[in-house]
Amino acid sequence: xxxxxxxxxxxxxxxxxxxxxxxxxxxxxxxxxxxxxxxxxxxxxxxxxxxxxxxxxxxxxxxxxxxxxxxxxxxxxxxxxxxxxxxxxxxxxxxxxxxxxxxxxxxxxxxxxxxxxxxxxxxxxxxxxxxxxxxxxxxxxxxxxxxxxxxxxxxxxxxxxxxxxxxxxxxxxxxxxxxxxxxxxxxxxxxxxxxxxxxxxxxxxxxxxxxxxxxxxxxxxxxxxxxxxxxxxxxxxxxxxxxxxxxxxxxxxx
Ligand code: PEP
Numbered sequence: 001x002x003x004x005x006x007x008x009x010x011x012x013x014x015x016x017x018x019x020x021x022x023x024x025x026x027x028x029x030x031x032x033x034x035x036x037x038x039x040x041x042x043x044x045x046x047x048x049x050x051x052x053x054x055x056x057x058x059x060x061x062x063x064x065x066x067x068x069x070x071x072x073x074x075x076x077x078x079x080x081x082x083x084x085x086x087x088x089x090x091x092x093x094x095x096x097x098x099x100x101x102x103x104x105x106x107x108x109x110x111x112x113x114x115x116x117x118x119x120x121x122x123x124x125x126x127x128x129x130x131x132x133x134x135x136x137x138x139x140x141x142x143x144x145x146x147x148x149x150x151x152x153x154x155x156x157x158x159x160x161x162x163x164x165x166x167x168x169x170x171x172x173x174x175x176x177x178x179x180x181x182x183x184x185x186x187x188x189x190x191x192x193x194x195x196x197x198x199x200x201x202x203x204x205x206x207x208x209x210x211x212x213x214x215x216x217x218x219x220x221x222x223x224x225x226x227x228x229x230x231x232x233x234x235x236x237x238x239x240x241x242x243x244x245x246x247x248x249x250x251x252x253x254x
Contacts, residue, residue: 004036004222004229004249005163005206007124008236009064009092014046020053022239027057029243036229036250039090040236041124044078047086055087062090065098066121068111080119091116092231093123094146096169106149114154117161124163124231125150126210127190131170139168140189147193156197164190164207165231171211173233180220180227183209187226215244222249 014022019042030038039060042050050061067077083091093116094109104112109125116123129142143166151159166186171178178186187207195202209221210231221227229249235241 002204002206002228005039005208006036006229006242006246006249007039007041007062007090007092007163007165007208007231008242009041009095009210009231009233010043010046010236011064011097011233012043013237014043016046016049019046019049022237023050023053023059025239026242026246027054027059029239030059030246030250033247033250036246038246038249041090041092047083047088051087060089062088062092062121062124064092064095066091066093066112066116068108068115070115080115080121083121084119089122090124090163091121092165093125095126096128096167096172100169106146109146110149110153113150113162114158117154117158122161122163124165124208126165126167126231128167128169128172128211134168134170139186143186143190144193147190151194151197156194156201159194159205160201162205164205165210166190166207167210167231173212175212177212177214177217177221178209180224183211183221184224184226187224191226213245215241215248218245218248 041062041064054061063083067079093112098104113123127143127146129139133142168178191202206228208229208231209227213230213232214235
């Protein structure tokens with residue numbers, strides 16, 4: 001049985017006072033929830049606050065991006081070593097917003113993935129198709145290309161130290177969720193593609209679903225055999241919603 005993981009992606013939201021309130025509520029609301037892991041991926045300036053407030057709790061934290069470079073003249077960038085200075089466990093890599101808005105392509109994503117892994121961070125690698133691609137019936141080709149770029153760069157064994165997140169672009173922030181069946185189909189495809197290289201890597205690798213996960217759809221998504229939790233954007237900013245999603249993933253307070 002793969003242990004479920006729910007990770008919040010705060011995107012460019014937050015503020016010192018509201019973060020304090022949100023994190024305190026999440027810590028309290030998930031205290032009795034067992035058999036699942038929880039994390040928040042916060043904007044860089046709040047990593048210190050996340051570390052201070054979460055270090056003695058079971059909630060882990062991470063960033064939403066990281067540089068592929070170790071150090072140097074890269075104005076505005078943040079390195080893996082810096083994330084480790086703030087106790088990060090996770091770094092989201094290749095989120096569709098970074099691919100679409102900041103020009104990250106499969107090669108950049110593979111470099112960032114490799115850098116995160118090399119530093120000992122757990123990359124959460126995002127894969128997903130646009131609406132046009134889904135309607136053109138090329139979903140599998142798109143996610144396969146995105147996944148293969150990383151496998152070719154770091155090798156199949158590296159995936160055992162990573163988490164994947166299937167995030168159909170048309171479902172992100174739109175309120176339009178993939179049906180559990182649609183998501184399961186892609187998750188099973190991804191696991192099968194990994195298994196074609198190495199079944200021992202494929203079986204335990206966590207594949208999260210992301211795209212308008214909410215309190216009222218989390219349980220049915222998480223009931224799918226190849227969905228191992230969620231990468232949650234908007235709903236991770238609302239304590240009650242996020243806690244309910246965490247409860248749907250775990251046992252104890254369900
Ligand atoms: C995301 O940003 O990764 C995401 C899945 O967003 P939302 O849950 O808001 O669709």
